[in-house]
Amino acid sequence: MQQPLTINAEIKSALAASRPVVALESTLITHGLPYPRNVETALAMEAAVREAGAVPATIAILKGDITVGITSCDIEALAQMPPGSVRKCSRRDLAIAAALQQDGATTVASTMIVAKIAGIKVFATGGIGGVHRGQPQDVSADLIELGRSPVAVVSSGAKSILDLPLTLEVLESQGVPILGYRTDVLPAFYAARTELPIDQRVESAAEAAAIIQAADTLGAQHGILITVPVPQGHELDAELAEAAIAQATIEAEEASVGGKDITPFLLNRVSELTKGASMAANIALLVNNARIAGQIALELSRI
Numbered sequence: 001m002q003q004p005l006t007i008n009a010e011i012k013s014a015l016a017a018s019r020p021v022v023a024l025e026s027t028l029i030t031h032g033l034p035y036p037r038n039v040e041t042a043l044a045m046e047a048a049v050r051e052a053g054a055v056p057a058t059i060a061i062l063k064g065d066i067t068v069g070i071t072s073c074d075i076e077a078l079a080q081m082p083p084g085s086v087r088k089c090s091r092r093d094l095a096i097a098a099a100l101q102q103d104g105a106t107t108v109a110s111t112m113i114v115a116k117i118a119g120i121k122v123f124a125t126g127g128i129g130g131v132h133r134g135q136p137q138d139v140s141a142d143l144i145e146l147g148r149s150p151v152a153v154v155s156s157g158a159k160s161i162l163d164l165p166l167t168l169e170v171l172e173s174q175g176v177p178i179l180g181y182r183t184d185v186l187p188a189f190y191a192a193r194t195e196l197p198i199d200q201r202v203e204s205a206a207e208a209a210a211i212i213q214a215a216d217t218l219g220a221q222h223g224i225l226i227t228v229p230v231p232q233g234h235e236l237d238a239e240l241a242e243a244a245i246a247q248a249t250i251e252a253e254e255a256s257v258g259g260k261d262i263t264p265f266l267l268n269r270v271s272e273l274t275k276g277a278s279m280a281a282n283i284a285l286l287v288n289n290a291r292i293a294g295q296i297a298l299e300l301s302r303i
């Protein structure tokens with residue numbers, strides 16, 4: 001029988017022995033950050049997971065093979081592919097990329113699907129997709145996936161380029177608990193805080209792990225969103241960020257950018273408009289989230 005996934009040997013044995021594993025996505029490599037910052041960041045995230053005592057599993061589709069634990073050479077190769085040559089794969093794209101032997105990068109939604117099949121319970125990223133500003137019908141498949149796949153996603157909330165109040169409404173409808181790692185309010189990706197509520201503050205990786213375990217015991221079929229503020233000293237000035245996001249959003253409308261291209265367009269324009277400051281914040285939070293996800297996976301393996 002055809003195997004749905006290719007899982008590397010280290011991850012296979014870690015999973016078999018119930019040792020901690022953290023899933024990492026690949027869209028941020030191919031569509032989220034420019035070369036060479038994308039490779040550096042992906043490798044730094046893997047290193048942060050290892051330092052925390054867990055095994056990193058970066059997920060991507062290599063010529064149709066849905067691979068759990070791509071090598072650093074694969075990361076380097078994906079990172080250097082010309083823009084547009086790697087398919088940005090959300091839920092709807094997985095089967096197409098697999099059948100047609102395409103190279104594909106996984107988003108939050110598709111990384112969750114693959115993690116679920118592989119048996120990985122914790123996943124780290126930067127910011128999940130959400131509801132776009134002024135486009136309430138543009139709801140990222142990430143939110144729906146959080147409602148259907150039992151994987152804990154460690155992120156700095158949804159990207160600040162989005163409509164965060166509407167994003168919270170959809171997560172509520174999907175039944176997704178939002179935890180705040182040492183925060184009482186929702187972080188906003190580049191900025192550490194908003195005035196928006198979360199469901200529960202947690203003080204430690206162990207507390208987050210206990211909630212993941214309780215959901216598992218209940219047979220919960222939904223994800224858990226664990227939000228972690230961008231580390232102190234790496235925040236983007238809120239006014240600067242807002243001005244850049246507003247400008248980039250107008251430009252996206254004028255250029256009729258839509259569908260799966262809008263998030264990469266906005267991230268890139270905001271980075272240009274802030275002279276790289278937003279990218280620096282993005283990288284800092286990605287590596288920090290990977291480290292905390294490693295700690296949570298470790299605590300979960302001890303329960």
Ligand code: PSU
Pocket residue numbers: 025027028031032033106107108109125126127128129130140141142259260261262263267282286
């Ligand atoms: N986090 C980052 N950078 C990114 C992403 C997350 O720091 O580029 C990616 C994730 O893969 C997420 C995607 O799933 O952006 C959202 O795309 P969309 O809005 O089209 O659903």
Ligand code: MN
Pocket residue numbers: 138139140141259260
């Ligand atoms: Mn969309």
